[in-house]
Amino acid sequence: MSATFDRTWIWHPAFSENQPGTAGLFVHFRRLFTLEKEPPTTLKIHISADTKYKLYVNQHLVSFGPVKGDQNLWFYDEVDIGPFLRKGENHVAVHVLRLFYATQFAPSFPRLASGGLRITVPEDEEEYSEHLHSSTQWESAIDPFASLRVDEPEDVFLHTYEAHRRQHGDVPLEWKAAKVLELKNSTGNTPPWNLSPRLIPPHQVRKACFAEIHNLQSDVPLETWRNALLAGQSKGSRPEVCLAPGSRHQFQLEVTAHTTAFLRIRFLRPSYSGSSIRLSYAESYEDEPDLYEGVRRKAHRRDMTKQLLGPHDFYQLQGRTNFPGPRYFENEELQEIFAPFHYRTFRFIKVDISVEGAGLVFQGIDIDSVHYPLDVQANITSGSQESIVQPLWTTSLRTLVNCMHDCYEDCPFYEQLQYAMDTRSSALFTYCVSGDDRLARQAIIQLYNSFQPRLGLTASRAPSHRQQFIPHFSLYWICLLGDHLEYFDDKIFLTKFIAVVDAILTTFASLIDPQLGLVKWEIRTGIWNYVDWTKEWKPYGCPLVCERTGFSTFTNEIYAYTLQTAAKIATAVKRTAVADEYRQRAEKVAAAVREHCFDGEFFTDSLVSAQADDTLVPYSQHSQVWAVLSGIVQGPGAQELLRKSIRQTNEKKFVQESLAMSFYTLRALSMAGGTVYEDHFHAFWEPWRYQLAMGVTTWIEDSISQRSDCHAWGSAPLYEFVAEVAGVRPAAPGWKAIQVRPRLKLYPELDARVPLRMVNGKTSGIVHVSWAQGTATTDVWVRIKVDMKGAQPVPVHISLPGLEMTLDSDSNSEFLVHRPSQSLPVLTFTRLTSRKCLENNNS
Template identity: 35%
Template sequence: MTTPFAAAGAEWIWVPAFDDAAFPAQFVSLRRTFQLDQVPEQDVLLHVSADTRYRLYLNGQSISFGPCKSYAARWNYETVNITPYLTKGLNTLAARVLRFSSSHPGCFSMVRTALPGIKTDASWKAKLDVGVRMADESEWDYRLGPSFLNLNERADGELLDRGYAQPEFDDSAWAAAIVIRATGKMSPMLDPRRLTPRQIPSLSEDAAKFDGVVTSSGPNTSEEWTSLILEGKSLSLASNSTHTVDIEVKALTTGFLDFACQFDGDIQARPEIEFLCSECYEPAFEMGQPRRKGDRTDFRNGTLYGPVDIYKPHVGLNQYSPFWFRTFRYIRITIKTGTEPLDVSKFSYRSTYYPLNVATTIQTSSPLINNLWDISLNTIKNCLHETYEDCPFYEQSQFSMDSRSQILFTYLLSRDDRLARKTMHEFYASRRDDGLIETHYPNPARCINIPTFSLFWVLMVYDHMVHFGDERLVKEYLGAIDGVLNYFDRRITELGLVGQFDGDCWAFVDWIDGWISPGKGFLGMAVPPAYYKTGSATFHSLIYAYTLLKASELCKFVGRNDTAKEYIDRQQSIVQAVRGQCFDESTGLFLDGPKAAGQFSQHVQTFAVLSGCLETNDAARELMSKTISRHEEYSMAKASFAMGFYLFRAASEAGIYEESWPTLIQPWQKMISQNLTTWAESESSVRSDCHAWSATPLYEIGTEILGVKQRSKEYLKRLGKEGTEIMVAPRRALVEDISGSVLVGDEENDLVSIKWGKGSDMRVETSKGQEVSVIVR
């Protein structure tokens, strides 16, 4: 019996004569056959990794997809028990590897090193896959903005090595794989990748069907297309015909597409099949024109925009699945047949997400609350894969500001903090020599940095302390937290405010109409004009002060009381400077910058409250009342969906949450009326229809309406906080009836249940009889 993998240590192998710089991305196929006298009774564990991505098959079955996204110093490998897939006799391991070149920008979502390869031994055979190429950047529709993913395919079935994952495939013409090393003889150099086990579970791949046909054109009816996708009934397309069909799922999703067809005609008359994935219908627009989305389901007056995969079938049975998952609510299939007919037998998908075990649930007769919860949950789910993602459709990048909110949302749903831990460590590993972390990471290139996003990483660590009370985790990151805060301390001006950042930094605050500074290009977008006009943006000082408050608690938690005091002293100095330099006596509001007459924003007022800039509760209440209900009167820049999370927090802290709820929730009500099934990125930057930083309503329902605050015992004990671990302060005035079970402990079944109905008393129960502190509002 031979072993299916290297017994004496694996090597990185690859196809011979590979030109890594020839294209931004290329596919390579690899095979390894072996004989078994009998199937082992014990588990046979296989460890596998590749640069950049792989899918591994054993005897034709997909058994692993990876490696999990990370960075070179923590390059992941997967471990698979292959015993269930082994057979007596001939067996075949096969891999398909997508390699992104280190010489090209390529996909901004995936890290790669200078060397391609898959980790095994040199007994494999390898071949460059010329049947599929990635769409060139010139083929991207730049009306949609920059091209970040570059993952769409142009596939020619006739050039594919069909069946190469099966044992009976003839690979005699394939070349022997070669070993690729980063080291030389007697060299102390190491492999650029430091291998580490995958830290999170594998993504789901669950068989799913589309929900229906929106519209179709061509000889075949919509009913015939519907029978194909719902019942699997084969569909015959006549020769010399053109077919366009729009297919939908009820709610935006992420999944791997699976398409099958039979073509028995002349190779010279092959059809061409296009798959366009889109988030919504929207009015037509041209390059340079603003996008204006309304009813996302309005197919009569809207069109579909999105990236396109193209497949040309070979003679015989075709089964085509793009390598990477797609994001879609609608898919437009366009098929142009040649002089021969085409039979389509399958079009479905495999939904894919991070397998988060959602334990928190709600039930209510309120349509609004139900919609807010369901849409938020679907948004979060679609932005959870191997990292927290800003948006699955356009970027699939892990940003620290986005991730801070997303992590808090998932803490409300599940005690699974593995992805959160992975995220915190990845940002920690991205530290720059000036103390900042990278704005989005992992990524394959040095990018523009948003300094305030480093503060959101500090808040991530704080949130984990509150929810889990893990001393070791806090200690691991405190040094880097000091570095982040010191970066801002070094930028304090003679006015006592945070000044301007370095030239490679973006002073981003929020996507707001009117926040653009002429002549500054990209760096002038989403930045309060006061930043360039006065040399300082009040928001930067206030969010720094807010983070200092939280960092002080982190230090107290591990006994660094002197540093905790230092951070409070810094916070006090900042808020005093803001009061003195940025407060407008005539309106009672804080300006966007020192002496920035008439420039106000909800962002600054919000963080004035959160950072402790107001000296009395009455002052905070008055300020937030103006901010929320009278912002138009003062021409305040309005907070976007992402910053709305903090606006809700300030309203709660100021004691005006219930009276502010109808106004604060309006943007989400508008999205519901526009038939979104996930929350959009922004009102002013109309791009992504699925952006998890906008899933704030889920958090509001759990922590404010049901009123459950999650706090670990260790956090309460070490910081001397008053009250019990479980604090419940529901807001009955906001919903007539509701029942919910919310996570509160260290295990998935540690729940507190709250229930009330019209005219009935409120009931609060815990799954394990824990002590509960209930505040009746």
């Protein structure tokens, strides 16, 4: 059998990754060809690159990508370039960012051992293949001026900030015929990139603008800068700003809210090179951080008396040249544009312009916000409480969206990595506001692909160029599967992950101590037993007592909790014997926790026997919350435990959970039953209200280090208002039945719109729940309506105080709730309208 080869990838023939002082390089590709006839209105190509690309057709940015992948799954895009082609000469260009493989730089961006660009044309468009298909007809050139900075103190994840320096004067790009990579694809061999079509929709790109300019240092009047830079300051096209030779200019720009965006900085092309611009990106005004303690010193985010601290891009203008550039933009001979390749995250930008030689004409900065196209279908309004509820809701939405790009991200300013714990929360929030699971499905697959048999764990984050393992995060991944089962019931999708679920749970089972029946911590190189970011557990988020004893109450509680979740998954895919085994294992672990980690009043963070030796705080809110979530304590006992532990936490006697872990405190309050959720609900949001008072527009990562000002695990209000306050959630997997259990005591009036799951990119239904005070001050009107968008009706289980009923989803119901007193004794109802009542024992 003769060998066969894949020849669909091309690369620069002389590219070398042995370049110090940079995380990678930019490579330009171009293809010039002439069409003798009008091009088709639609012409789709497939394109991918390692590491990232931007595709330009006749000076129009058509596409950028690919979605971050790794050696297990590398994505390509299908792009329609037909609308951008024309009869006559055509110029197709690809700007490729290649991050070096054999370095630890830029762990946020996986890449394989060779750079590459792949462009193919489907067989039914073969006449265009000779013009576009990867071949030696493409020319390539390495950018000699640009580097990816590795000297930014706080940038240890991205390394996509750029420095462009014109050290060699008027030097042309050195174009060379691209090299076709021959990659053996026979006798069990494959190319290094395991290609897959894109799994998520293209990003949403929208025009944005600056809102204000601060702290100007310039001989040009403030009003001139405002007219050139701010929205609504000038009619028609914005005026240019003429900058004198030898002048220096500094100003700080603010957008209305935290943003992720592409930037284009435009100048009239100067006569000479040498002038420069530096853009520094920040989320907040702040004082110098305490690097020893690892904390930022932030107060009100708009306190302009403080500094803007953050990474920067540097661009030295090329000026007029005898040699054409890559021709990405229109009018390049007249205009010089700096467009940082990767999107930038900011709320504020500090701009420094240095004019050398001849004068410089500044033409403006364009902003295009970019993120996952989240179609928000949910909405909450609350009448007289709107000023309290809406900031929580809108800030949560903005935070979630800013943390959704190629994947769910922990924070867009720093890591841009998809961690399992963070993703579990973000995916749930996404289901609640849009019913969209496309990014979540991709996350599930990518984390699954990170599984390492030698450890029996999935990586804590994926995809990533540098794997990391946090055992608890493998359990959060299993919980992510359980949530997907609840909201989408896609058993075929989930079945493929069952073997890895079992492997992870077996890894934890192998660590059970035979005498105590508790899972031991594995303390060794390559494993990080992170629990939560708290002041007492700095610097690594681990209780010190657990490191000393080798046992963690939290570990055993979340293991028992996950076993129960895995049992539901196993039952759904008809592995009933496995499900029974998981439940039995959960019960044994729960019994061991009760015996060895409960002192009769509270759960200690480790063994009760170690408590007397512990000079630090022996209790945390975490151990109490997860005791409830895992079912170790239930009913009135759970309610009393949470009431007491919250009181102890508020008095600073217990380790307090972070914003991230607060979501699980809320889940425990809900699970405990009684009135404990309602009793703590309004006070619970005080840390969020404090953030708003400090001028944030997205939720912070944590209140201890105050590092990032945008982290989606703080967007818990999205879930709470939808699933708890409005009370809408699946009553059966995949919304085959709907539960409506509104918490009427929390707000005097509320109007909620809640989407069901998305099918083929469209919402399958909307549930409307509202209530308002009746004519009598003790009465409440409750309205429930389900719009199935053409789908088959499903049962709707309605639960109100003193009333349980089941209706078809094509029924509209309206109730008058008679509330005799504010103490909520047994209520009576008048059902005003309905159709197709299936069951109503109280009507």
